[in-house]
Amino acid sequence: xxxxxxxxxxxxxxxxxxxxxxxxxxxxxxxxxxxxxxxxxxxxxxxxxxxxxxxxxxxxxxxxxxxxxxxxxxxxxxxxxxxxxxxxxxxxxxxxxxxxxxxxxxxxxxxxxxxxxxxxxxxxxxxxxxxxxxxxxxxxxxxxxxxxxxxxxxxxxxxxxxxxxxxxxxxxxxxxxxxxxxxxxxxxxxxxxxxxxxxxxxxxxxxxxxxxxxxxxxxxxxxxxxxxxxxxxxxxxxxxxxxxxxxxxxxxxxxxxxxxxxxxxxxxxxxxxx
Amino acid sequence: xxxxxxxxxxxxxxxxxxxxxxxxxxxxxxxxxxxxxxxxxxxxxxxxxxxxxxxxxxxxxxxxxxxxxxxxxxxxxxxxxxxxxxxxxxxxxxxxxxxxxxxxxxxxxxxxxxxxxxxxxxxxxxxxxxxxxxxxxxxxxxxxxxxx
Numbered sequence: 001x002x003x004x005x006x007x008x009x010x011x012x013x014x015x016x017x018x019x020x021x022x023x024x025x026x027x028x029x030x031x032x033x034x035x036x037x038x039x040x041x042x043x044x045x046x047x048x049x050x051x052x053x054x055x056x057x058x059x060x061x062x063x064x065x066x067x068x069x070x071x072x073x074x075x076x077x078x079x080x081x082x083x084x085x086x087x088x089x090x091x092x093x094x095x096x097x098x099x100x101x102x103x104x105x106x107x108x109x110x111x112x113x114x115x116x117x118x119x120x121x122x123x124x125x126x127x128x129x130x131x132x133x134x135x136x137x138x139x140x141x142x143x144x145x146x147x148x149x150x151x152x153x154x155x156x157x158x159x160x161x162x163x164x165x166x167x168x169x170x171x172x173x174x175x176x177x178x179x180x181x182x183x184x185x186x187x188x189x190x191x192x193x194x195x196x197x198x199x200x201x202x203x204x205x206x207x208x209x210x211x212x213x214x215x216x217x218x219x220x221x222x223x224x225x226x227x228x229x230x231x232x233x234x235x236x237x238x239x240x241x242x243x244x245x246x247x248x249x250x251x252x253x254x255x256x257x258x259x260x261x262x263x264x265x266x267x268x269x270x271x272x273x274x
Numbered sequence: 275x276x277x278x279x280x281x282x283x284x285x286x287x288x289x290x291x292x293x294x295x296x297x298x299x300x301x302x303x304x305x306x307x308x309x310x311x312x313x314x315x316x317x318x319x320x321x322x323x324x325x326x327x328x329x330x331x332x333x334x335x336x337x338x339x340x341x342x343x344x345x346x347x348x349x350x351x352x353x354x355x356x357x358x359x360x361x362x363x364x365x366x367x368x369x370x371x372x373x374x375x376x377x378x379x380x381x382x383x384x385x386x387x388x389x390x391x392x393x394x395x396x397x398x399x400x401x402x403x404x405x406x407x408x409x410x411x412x413x414x415x416x417x418x419x420x421x422x
Contacts, residue, residue, distance in 0.1 A: 145370070154372030154410055183325075191325055199415035203328055206371065210324050213363050235370070242366035247359075261363065264355035266345065272365055273358070273380045274394070 005076070005102060005114045006044045012074050013041040018100055022061050023047045023076040024054040035061070039070075049076070049104065051112050057219040059084035060175040062094055074100040079134050080219035082127035083252025084175035087215055089123070090255050093178070103127035122255055135250045137218055141231075142238045157205075163228040164201040166194060170222035170232055171208065176215045177222075183207060209235045214243050214260040217252035282402040284337045285330035286313045287322050289354070292343035292384050299388030307392035308399040311339075318342070320353025324364045327378065331411050334418070337377040337402045344382040354382075376405060 009021045025036030025046045033053045036046050048054075059081040061067050071094075077085060082103060088094045101117040103126025117126040124134055145153060168184075171177045184192045184204055192207065193200035209216075209232075216236045223233040243249055246269060247260045288294045294315045300307060312335075316322055319342030330338045340361065348354040361380055369375045379398055383391050412418070 142370070150369070150372050150374055151410075152372070153370065157371045158414075191329075197415070199332060199418070202414055203332065206328060206367065207325065210364060210367055213367070235367075238370040239363060239367050242363055246362060261356070261359055264352060264359055266355065268355070268358055269362070270345075270358055272362060273382060 001104075001111055001114050002047075002049050005049060005104075006047050008114075008116055009038070009047060009074060009102060010041040010044040012100060013038070013044070018072050018074040020067065020070040020073040021047070021075075021102075022058050022067070022073060023102070024049055024056070024058075037061075047076075049112070051104075051106055054078070055220075055224065057081050057084060057173075057175055057221045059088070059219075060173055060221065062088060062099060063175065063178040071098040072100065073098070074102055076102045076104065077123065077127045078104045078106065079124070079128050079132075080217055080252075081175075082123040083134065083217035084219060085123040086252045086255045087176055087217060090257070090259065091215075101126050105130065107131075124253065135253055137237060137240055137244070137250070139237060139241045141234050142241050145234065145238075158198070158202075160230050161201045161205050162198055163230055164196070164205065165228060166196050166201065166204065167227060169225040169227060173221045173225035174212070174216075175219070175221070176212060176217065177208065183211070205230075205232075205235070209239055212236060213239045214249060214262075215251050216240060280403060280407055282310045282336045282399055282407075283334060284311050284339055284399065284402060285333075285335040286311050286339045286341065287319075287326055287330075288313060288315060288340075289319045289321075289342040289349075290315045290317055291349040292347065293341040293381075293391065295385035296383045296387045296391045299385065300392040301388075303388050305389060305392040307395040310399045310402075311395055318348065318350050318353035319357035320348075320350065322357060322360075324360065327364070331373075331377075331408065332415070332418070334412070336405070336408045337379065337398070339379040339381070339398060341381040341383050344384055347384065373411070374405070374408075376401065377408060 012018045013021060021038045023036055024033045025048050027034040035056055035058055038044060038046060057080050058075050101123055103115045103117055104112050105115060106112045106129045108131035115126040128134055192203045218237060220233050226232060243260050249260045322340060327338050342354050345354060
């Protein structure tokens with residue numbers, strides 16, 4: 001599979017179809033992988049793949065201005081990356097001609113296989129995990145916490161958010177969280193305080209998760225990036241659970257289906273309204 | 275009363291076409307309702323950002339009440355439909371984080387429902403009085419300068 005991937009990536013570069021290939025490569029520390037950016041087909045040997053070790057969601061790079069300058073590009077994606085790309089298509093953040101997807105399908109038995117999507121239709125077409133339905137999200141951790149009382153949940157999250165140092169690694173590593181001017185950076189008016197303070201931290205965490213409602217694809221990059229170990233994915237998944245239950249929507253499944261908070265139905269459930 | 279000197283402060287975020295007019299009707303009809311409300315007028319509930327609810331708590335609100343036009347009656351046709359979805363998800367998120375859902379109230383109150391506004395106000399103020407001041411949220415910022 002790796003040979004096939006390298007061959008195709010090199011072809012794309014040589015033919016000029018893309019200017020850059022974003023993929024995984026071996027990191028300096030044994031057994032680890034890191035993102036690589038290949039512009040020269042001669043160095044295509046740097047491209048590697050290992051299903052367990054290659055976790056990063058490379059779709060995040062498609063937001064960066066330095067990468068956009070090199071469009072069109074090719075990017076290696078697994079299922080979470082493909083979902084993120086779908087959201088980017090839906091939100092018109094990248095157009096389909098600018099990206100070629102080198103999709104990895106992990107098989108339940110045997111080695112992963114590789115598929116190419118040059119017409120960039122539905123990104124999930126090329127990437128996936130045959131053992132898992134991409135619309136299935138594991139909500140067990142969310143349900144665990146839901147069993148606790150309001151006061152217990154408050155204590156739990158207060159302890160977690162007090163660790164936040166406002167480094168914004170979660171924001172930077174997220175493929176979807178990519179506003180040119182983040183609400184927390186605005187100071188006219190100042191919506192959130194930016195200092196490392198419990199109240200501001202709470203505000204930041206609530207706001208970030210909420211701005212990702214119906215958009216987060218649960219790739220887990222934020223939680224991996226967080227230097228103090230806040231369970232960010234759990235909060236994102238709690239919101240995703242509510243959205244799935246109320247509106248039957250899962251983010252990233254299609255580049256066409258409108259986002260749940262950007263649309264409405266007259267019959268929407270209003271049990272919470274007095 | 276010495277027993278409970280607590281005066282709840284409730285921030286009310288309303289749309290100007292329906293609930294604000296309803297509250298105004300309560301006033302012109304001389305229907306008494308408690309003075310614990312701080313009413314903030316928006317052109318439409320669709321304009322109400324989730325941010326405002328958090329900011330209300332940060333500035334010392336013990337509860338937040340959001341109200342607007344009934345579905346189908348929005349002056350801008352669909353603002354309240356979008357707001358409804360937003361509130362549903364935001365409320366779920368806050369509840370998951372341990373913020374007391376009884377401290378946030380959502381209603382649809384039309385411009386003709388002056389009496390309902392006054393009755394709901396009285397009922398909610400009592401409810402919040404029993405809940406007490408929002409100490410756990412205040413504890414996040416003990417040095418806060420709170421708005422009156």
